[in-house]
Amino acid sequence: MNIFRLAGDMTHLLSVLVLLLKIHTIKSCVTGISLKTQELYALVFATRYLDIFSHYYSLYNTVMKLIFLGSSFSIVWYMRRHKVVRRSYDKDQDTFRHHFLVLPCLVLALLINERFSFREVMWTFSIYLEAVAILPQLVLLQRTRNVDNLTGQYVFLLGAYRGLYIINWIYRYFTEPTYSTHWITWLSGLLQTLLYADFFYYYIHSVKNNVKLQLPA
Numbered sequence: 001m002n003i004f005r006l007a008g009d010m011t012h013l014l015s016v017l018v019l020l021l022k023i024h025t026i027k028s029c030v031t032g033i034s035l036k037t038q039e040l041y042a043l044v045f046a047t048r049y050l051d052i053f054s055h056y057y058s059l060y061n062t063v064m065k066l067i068f069l070g071s072s073f074s075i076v077w078y079m080r081r082h083k084v085v086r087r088s089y090d091k092d093q094d095t096f097r098h099h100f101l102v103l104p105c106l107v108l109a110l111l112i113n114e115r116f117s118f119r120e121v122m123w124t125f126s127i128y129l130e131a132v133a134i135l136p137q138l139v140l141l142q143r144t145r146n147v148d149n150l151t152g153q154y155v156f157l158l159g160a161y162r163g164l165y166i167i168n169w170i171y172r173y174f175t176e177p178t179y180s181t182h183w184i185t186w187l188s189g190l191l192q193t194l195l196y197a198d199f200f201y202y203y204i205h206s207v208k209n210n211v212k213l214q215l216p217a
Contacts, residue, residue: 001060004171008164009064015157016071022150023078028088032144032151035079035089036098036136042072043102044133048126050119093143096136105129114184124184131188134158134195141199147213156203159196162189 022030029035049065056062078085109125137155141147166189172179199215206213 002168002171004164004168008161008168011157011164012161013064013067015154015161016068016075018150018157019154020071020075020078023075023085027082027084029079029085029090030150030154031148032141033079033154034094034096034137034140035076035091036094036096036140037133038072038075038079040098040101040129040133040136042076044126044130045069045072047122047129050122094136094140096139098136101129101132101135105132112184114182127185127188131192132195134192138195138199142215145215147215149213152203152206152213155196155199159193159200162193162196165189166193 019030019033045065045068049069052062052065052069079089080086105128106125108128109121113121113124134155141151141155166186169186169189173181202215203213
């Protein structure tokens, strides 16, 4: 654990909890939030944390796993099943065929992994899927163009979390002699961060000039 890992975890946690609490409070889908991306994240956590009840690492680790599992599935439930919230979900705009991302990631995990076992393949699958899970969200924002403040903050925090994790990996590489490089995680994390680059540019520009975030067509 170091300051960059902790900051990354807290940034990720803040993004998810703020979104969930907002949906719960106003009983409406936050404008511009993609259900497709939320479903992919729920699948990411479900396949990554298969060891939650079989391997204990620390109280912090277990609590964080439970929070991410619970919050991601809660968001999906609200947007799909809640009788009030689901009415405000704009499915006509959120049309990215996210299931086309799942199968390639699974095949890639079966072919390229660090150890061929069920849990290891599922963990690798979750890494690959997380790298591209933001795509439906970014496409939706590109279509709507005018981005709600909370939606913009949510996406920015998600990108910042991954950026902080990359700094954490670099820091550990140079400060921990026994730290082993997981190139699958590194490359997937780098790809994930690059996908946010265009959004980051327009988000920072809007904050700097104190104007509403608007993405180009």
